[in-house]
Amino acid sequence: xxxxxxxxxxxxxxxxxxxxxxxxxxxxxxxxxxxxxxxxxxxxxxxxxxxxxxxxxxxxxxxxxxxxxxxxxxxxxxxxxxxxxxxxxxxxxxxxxxxxxxxxxxxxxxxxxxxxxxxxxxxxxxxxxxxxxxxxxxxxxxxxxxxxxxxxxxxxxxxxxxxxxxxxxxxxxxxxxxxxxxxxxxxxxxxxxxxxxxxxxxxxxxxxxxxxxxxxxxxxxxxxxxxxxxxxxxxxxxxxxxxxxxxxxxxxxxxxxxxxxxxxxxxxxxxxxxxxxxxxxxx
Amino acid sequence: xxxxxxxxxxxxxxxxxxxxxxxxxxxxxxxxxxxxxxxxxxxxxxxxxxxxxxxxxxxxxxxxxxxxxxxxxxxxxxxxxxxxxxxxxxxxxxxxxxxxxxxxxxxxxxxxxxxxxxxxxxxxxxxxxxxxxxxxxxxxxxxxxxxxxxxxxxxxxxxxxxxxxxxxxxxxxxxxxxxxxxxxxxxxxxxxxxxxxxxxxxxxxxxxxxxxxxxxxxxxxxxxxxxxxxxxxxxxxxxxxxxxxxxxxxxxxxxxxxxxxxxxxxxxxxxxxxxxxxxxxxxxxxxxxxxxxxxxxxxxxxxx
Numbered sequence: 001x002x003x004x005x006x007x008x009x010x011x012x013x014x015x016x017x018x019x020x021x022x023x024x025x026x027x028x029x030x031x032x033x034x035x036x037x038x039x040x041x042x043x044x045x046x047x048x049x050x051x052x053x054x055x056x057x058x059x060x061x062x063x064x065x066x067x068x069x070x071x072x073x074x075x076x077x078x079x080x081x082x083x084x085x086x087x088x089x090x091x092x093x094x095x096x097x098x099x100x101x102x103x104x105x106x107x108x109x110x111x112x113x114x115x116x117x118x119x120x121x122x123x124x125x126x127x128x129x130x131x132x133x134x135x136x137x138x139x140x141x142x143x144x145x146x147x148x149x150x151x152x153x154x155x156x157x158x159x160x161x162x163x164x165x166x167x168x169x170x171x172x173x174x175x176x177x178x179x180x181x182x183x184x185x186x187x188x189x190x191x192x193x194x195x196x197x198x199x200x201x202x203x204x205x206x207x208x209x210x211x212x213x214x215x216x217x218x219x220x221x222x223x224x225x226x227x228x229x230x231x232x233x234x235x236x237x238x239x240x241x242x243x244x245x246x247x248x249x250x251x252x253x254x255x256x257x258x259x260x261x262x263x264x265x266x267x268x269x270x271x272x273x274x275x276x277x278x279x280x281x282x283x
Numbered sequence: 284x285x286x287x288x289x290x291x292x293x294x295x296x297x298x299x300x301x302x303x304x305x306x307x308x309x310x311x312x313x314x315x316x317x318x319x320x321x322x323x324x325x326x327x328x329x330x331x332x333x334x335x336x337x338x339x340x341x342x343x344x345x346x347x348x349x350x351x352x353x354x355x356x357x358x359x360x361x362x363x364x365x366x367x368x369x370x371x372x373x374x375x376x377x378x379x380x381x382x383x384x385x386x387x388x389x390x391x392x393x394x395x396x397x398x399x400x401x402x403x404x405x406x407x408x409x410x411x412x413x414x415x416x417x418x419x420x421x422x423x424x425x426x427x428x429x430x431x432x433x434x435x436x437x438x439x440x441x442x443x444x445x446x447x448x449x450x451x452x453x454x455x456x457x458x459x460x461x462x463x464x465x466x467x468x469x470x471x472x473x474x475x476x477x478x479x480x481x482x483x484x485x486x487x488x489x490x491x492x493x494x495x496x497x498x499x500x501x502x503x504x505x506x507x508x509x510x511x512x513x514x515x516x517x518x519x520x521x522x523x524x525x526x527x528x529x530x531x532x533x534x535x536x537x538x539x540x541x542x543x544x545x546x547x548x549x550x551x552x553x554x555x556x557x558x559x560x561x562x563x564x565x566x567x568x569x570x571x572x573x574x575x576x577x578x579x580x581x582x583x584x585x586x587x
Contacts, residue, residue, distance in 0.1 A: 028395040035392055036409065039467065042424030043413050045434060049427060057427045059437040103321030110314045118322065125329055127573045130525040131542040132336075132562045133329075135549060139339050139559065140332035159328040162321065220417040223527055227549070236419040243423050243532060255420045262415045267408070 043259060050252035057247065068253035078254055081238035084150060088225070088234060089218040092157040096214045099158070100165030101207055107166070108173040125160045126167070133160055134227040141228065148230030156224045161217055165210035172206030212269065333566070340559035357560035367544070367561065374540040377455075378523040381462040382516050385470040389515070393474035394504070398483075407475065414468045422461060422532040429457060453535035461529035469518040477511020478504065509583050517576040521569065541565055 049057060053065035072078055137156045146152055184194045222236040229237055242251050342351040361367050396403050428434050429451040436448040481504055489499040530543040548558035
């Protein structure tokens with residue numbers, strides 16, 4: 001009896017709730033909206049000033065102009081820095097993917113003495129990535145007389161970024177269903193064939209996701225490049241110099257181009273390669 | 284009979300390293316080949332440079348200038364000078380407050396995304412887009428936004444909230460803001476993953492048993508998402524502890540953090556041995572923090 005009455009009360013409450021807006025949900029939505037606004041404010045402002053006709057960063061925007069894109073395009077140092085960044089990122093990605101895939105295979109598929117130690121050793125560069133590692137590499141290269149420059153930067157980036165590839169590929173390999181490989185072997189395939197026909201295609205999403213992550217991290221890296229690049233520049237290092245000594249909207253123009261490319265890239269990948277997205281952002 | 288293929292498959296997944304006995308000799312040879320590039324790379328470009336840095340931190344002066352002698356004076360300088368102690372304390376304060384702020388502001392967001400929102404994936408991807416641009420560029424954008432005649436000051440003036448432009452840049456608020464902004468994804472992603480893993484049935488059960496939404500949050504959701512909270516907080520703390528760009532670009536001379544002090548020692552100053560000693564101390568602190576985090580997170584995982 002009592003139970004039924006209680007149920008009635010709950011029901012009437014629920015019925016009542018339909019008619020008033022869900023304040024809780026509304027507050028949540030408002031909060032998410034504000035957060036997105038906060039997160040996108042810097043991007044929007046960067047893009048706006050790229051099209052500004054004044055060279056001063058004063059609000060409001062003065063007028064529309066493409067002058068800064070022209071200047072960015074004709075800025076030899078900027079283009080050189082961009083080219084260097086691309087070269088370094090590509091080389092680093094190639095090296096990291098090769099080393100990372102091999103290492104991950106060794107760590108997941110084999111049991112050997114020192115495996116636990118190696119698992120931790122691989123994680124250390126991720127923990128100390130930043131100023132400490134840049135300093136140690138700077139001193140090391142100085143000691144063994146390796147000239148600072150693009151080559152040294154590639155070596156440095158690879159050291160600290162291939163562990164990221166290992167972590168991502170490890171995730172995939174650990175959940176790997178080995179019965180597929182066994183089936184292939186039972187059907188008479190040789191180990192090399194099994195690797196290329198079964199294993200590689202199945203872990204490919206992880207390899208690609210790792211490569212993309214390494215590429216972005218390498219392209220955006222400031223601190224390692226700053227100490228290792230020597231006389232020339234990478235894009236973040238060049239922009240850092242400009243921010244400190246000479247702010248110009250040409251930076252905004254270059255940044256706008258980059259943001260555009262990145263956005264298209266990320267959106268395409270997120271929507272078309274579900275598996276990569278799963279590994280990447282966990283959704 | 285019907286269930287046997289399934290069980291055999293799971294058993295096989297458990298005993299993963301299935302190298303047939305006759306191939307074990309070749310397996311060892313193969314293993315060496317597979318691991319050699321990575322291990323060699325780590326030894327040459329990670330362990331040896333760290334040792335080189337340690338050796339440098341024990342030198343009395345730069346080897347380019349005069350033959351140095353070994354000394355502990357750099358460590359004594361680093362530990363006994365109030366300047367560096369202050370910088371370390373300030374760094375700890377900055378990273379602790381940023382971690383707390385991020386935890387408080389990102390938890391509701393992650394909760395909404397994981398449990399309530401309709402377009403979770405789209406919103407999450409949208410949230411991540413700004414963080415695929417370079418951190419230098421983001422700092423640059425904040426400088427434009429917060430400058431004396433920048434957008435924030437002008438808009439506040441228009442609304443008659445302030446009489447004259449505020450000094451928003453080059454102080455501790457700007458540094459905190461820069462750190463906060465930079466490490467949003469480090470907090471949101473682990474929180475989102477952890478909250479998403481909390482079983483809805485448990486939340487319903489809590490409500491059915493008469494708990495209000497705050498009680499459910501405090502007694503069910505938060506304890507169950509503790510692994511995410513720990514890993515998010517750990518990531519943010521470690522990353523902001525070693526951040527160089529926020530203090531150098533957004534902070535003033537009185538907001539130096541330990542990494543920007545090291546940065547300046549190597550770029551403007553020339554006392555490399557002292558800089559090495561400072562970075563070695565930072566390295567030790569980082570490794571200690573990482574070990575502590577590993578212990579805590581394994582505890583958390585066992586309890587839940």
